[in-house]
Amino acid sequence: MLRNVLLHSSISVSPPLLDSQRLPAPSPNRLSGLTVAPPLRLHLPLTLPRSLRRVLVPIQCSVSGDSMGDRKMAGSATDGKDPRVAGIASAIRVIPDFPKPGILFQDITTLLLDPKAFKDTVDLFVERYKGKDISVVAGIEARGFIFGPPIAMAIGAKFVPMRKPKKLPGEVISEEYSLEYGTDIMEMHVGAVQAGERALIIDDLIATGGTLCAAIRLLERVGVEVVECACVIELPELKVCPES
Ligand SMILES: O=P(O)(O)OC[C@H]1O[C@H](OP(=O)(O)OP(=O)(O)O)[C@H](O)[C@@H]1O
Numbered sequence: 001m002l003r004n005v006l007l008h009s010s011i012s013v014s015p016p017l018l019d020s021q022r023l024p025a026p027s028p029n030r031l032s033g034l035t036v037a038p039p040l041r042l043h044l045p046l047t048l049p050r051s052l053r054r055v056l057v058p059i060q061c062s063v064s065g066d067s068m069g070d071r072k073m074a075g076s077a078t079d080g081k082d083p084r085v086a087g088i089a090s091a092i093r094v095i096p097d098f099p100k101p102g103i104l105f106q107d108i109t110t111l112l113l114d115p116k117a118f119k120d121t122v123d124l125f126v127e128r129y130k131g132k133d134i135s136v137v138a139g140i141e142a143r144g145f146i147f148g149p150p151i152a153m154a155i156g157a158k159f160v161p162m163r164k165p166k167k168l169p170g171e172v173i174s175e176e177y178s179l180e181y182g183t184d185i186m187e188m189h190v191g192a193v194q195a196g197e198r199a200l201i202i203d204d205l206i207a208t209g210g211t212l213c214a215a216i217r218l219l220e221r222v223g224v225e226v227v228e229c230a231c232v233i234e235l236p237e238l239k240v241c242p243e244s
Pocket residue numbers: 032140141142143144203204205206207208209210211212
């Protein structure tokens with residue numbers, strides 16, 4: 001069971017930024033084959049403490065302050081009380097029925113239109129990870145490529161893209177993972193990381209956790225220590241990881 005996290009700001013993702021962007025409140029819908037009852041919550045950053053990373057399989061995205069017990073990290077800027085989190089949450093647009101009926105899509109492009117909210121998002125991660133001896137920030141295609149590089153630069157780490165198949169030109173190592181229907185493959189360049197390095201994995205969102213599981217496996221196969229995974233958004237109602 002996954003019990004995370006640092007930030008545990010159980011915030012309802014709020015209406016769109018602009019009136020013109022407002023959408024009707026979504027009804028409970030299905031995502032990845034699972035019933036999802038809004039409101040969804042924003043957790044920033046969603047991090048998996050090292051001691052709990054392994055229990056991503058099976059993942060439970062629901063988070064409770066109690067569940068962290070002794071592992072709760074006191075004093076984190078991301079404990080849910082940080083005033084920046086509300087602004088970030090309100091900048092994320094929710095679009096029902098995209099990309100297909102029943103999906104409640106968390107659209108971070110509206111967050112990117114808001115310079116303060118975007119900066120606050122990156123800053124919250126940077127505040128947590130600066131000075132933690134992390135030499136690798138691994139970003140997951142595509143939206144991990146948006147948040148990963150500014151975080152990497154700010155903490156003095158290199159950025160390593162974890163890409164979809166046949167995108168990287170050099171020699172790669174691959175990891176297959178399960179999706180709701182079928183499988184996908186994640187790839188990383190051979191030589192991008194060295195055994196013994198400490199990595200942070202960044203993505204925009206965790207749903208089932210299958211994508212993050214694959215990224216962890218890929219890095220650990222080459223001897224990298226994955227310190228934590230961090231995401232902007234958690235879909236806490238999703239309780240199943242496709243990995244087994
Ligand atoms: O926790 P999971 O169930 O694995 O899902 C989370 C992943 O899904 C989304 O990416 P997507 O696969 O849609 O790719 P994209 O960002 O390239 O559109 C999201 O950005 C995460 O990477």
